[in-house]
Amino acid sequence: MAQIKEEQLKELQKAIETVNAYQLELGKVEIQKHGLLHAFNEENGKLNKIKEALESEYGKITVDIKTGEYEIIAEDAEGEAVAQS
Numbered sequence: 001m002a003q004i005k006e007e008q009l010k011e012l013q014k015a016i017e018t019v020n021a022y023q024l025e026l027g028k029v030e031i032q033k034h035g036l037l038h039a040f041n042e043e044n045g046k047l048n049k050i051k052e053a054l055e056s057e058y059g060k061i062t063v064d065i066k067t068g069e070y071e072i073i074a075e076d077a078e079g080e081a082v083a084q085s
Contacts, residue, residue: 004012054061060073060081073081 003009054063058070058072060075061070062073063070075081
């Protein structure tokens with residue numbers, strides 16, 4: 001049976017080995033990404049519950065997260081937010 005040159009075989013093997021290593025690393029990154037997306041969604045859900053609780057207690061507000069001070073968001077007749085001056 002005919003064979004390719006030894007140098008070509010080594011080059012081919014090295015390229016395949018490198019591609020396989022990249023595939024393995026990409027799989028690891030996808031697993032990390034999945035975990036991060038899950039954690040993000042969980043925390044975002046908690047944030048939404050906090051916002052709902054604040055709105056229930058104070059109405060529609062904006063909160064300065066450094067000081068805790070808040071301003072009421074004015075609404076027009078259709079319930080749309082209106083800029084206050």
